[in-house]
Amino acid sequence: MNGLRRPSWWAVLLTLAGTLLFLHLGVWQLHRADEKEEILRRYATAATAPLRDFAAVADAPPNDAFARVQVRGEYLSDRVYLLDNPKHDQRGGVEVFVPLRIAGSDQLLLVDLGFLPGNGTDQAPQLPPLASGEQRLQGLYLPPPGVGYEMGGNALAQQAHWPKTTIYFDAKQFASDLARPVYPLVLALDADPASIYVREHTLDFSSMPPARHRAYAFQWFTFALAAVVIFVVLHRRRKPNRRHSKSTDSP
Template identity: 70%
Template sequence: MNGFRRPSWWALLLTVAGALLFLRLGVWQLHRADFKESLLRRYAAAETAAPQDFAKVAATPPADSFPRVQVHGRYLADRLYLLDNPKHDERGGVEVFAPFELAGHAPLLLVDLGFLPGSGNGKTPQLPPLPSTPVALHGLYVPPPPTGFEMGGNALARQTHWPKQSIYLAMGQVAADLGRPLYPRVLALDADASSIYAREHTLDLSMPPARHRAYAFQWFAFAVAAVVILLVLHRKRPPRGR
């Protein structure tokens, strides 16, 4: 290394510590990408799995899987909730949720009936009636829709008639609105060609695997940049002539 000056101990220590930190963060992002891909594969495989006993997973669902279950009970058909945050249709629309009562159980199960496309006029789509008699449902037991900051606070508490509409659907707010506890997850019903609802459920990840890999590349680039900066700052300069 005749073309470089010996760096000071603090400059070398700072560069090594920074490069190791960046490399560690990059590897962590790669591990997160692999984990998210594994979740997506398990979610896709669960859609064709045989239904299992809901009682085994109702209160404590596995964190890294999405059981396909079958439940028996009846809808609270006059207590519908509309999630006004459409992602399926450029004309707008709502995701429709209905509380479902299991015989002999106090908690209610929130059922994702599916997406109801809009007509493009800004009005709420016409909701088809739900059966008033006991029914058997089957679908994936999945985490509830993600929530965020809602201007004005709890929109459900300000509405006096159902169906109630909101841009976010927090499970705690729904439980307080119904005056009944809710199971921690939502039942996303299986696709049904005869249903008016669009049921193309996907796992809603805040950050997909591709973005994790992009961040990993960024952290690795920072590690390389730290070493390059050290070399540039300690490169020997030719003596200036008179």
């Protein structure tokens, strides 16, 4: 400390507080990166996981895994929903959701049939007819997609004809529109080469992937180092000017 001037208490406090804050934010970003990588790992392994009965996980899905389930039910084929402009298609298109009525349950299960690519126009793609009668379905029981922003209120309530289109997924709005409760998660069907729908379900971390969290962590750690460096530079003892010393010592 001989090379430093005695700092004021507020300078020490400010530097210490800023450094600790920056370090805390950097560590938090690293933890978020690790959490998202773990979620992506669990999601990747879920595609080949053994099938479970839907009733076993319907209301209490596991917190540490994505359940792959099988379920039997009947489509409400006259109640189709189109989630407009999903991010994975440059030509436009819609993600198609249909309620499934399950025997013995008052709740409806929203089934994600997959993505229907657009034709480069503003018109919605032509929907193929849905299978009638009881269906045996299997797929991942997932949280609803975080797509779009709610603008102008409940878009579903403002439409009188089906299929209904929305850019914002809200399970409560679907339940209100159907006048029936819906399950908290949706069923994303397994890929089917024979289907017209594109089923490439991915978790949407595009806006903040793990790599970006680590980049932010590096930034915060750099700020912490900069705060210490600035403190040292501002309180470093300056060597006396030799010319000034000689002039004051001469008679």
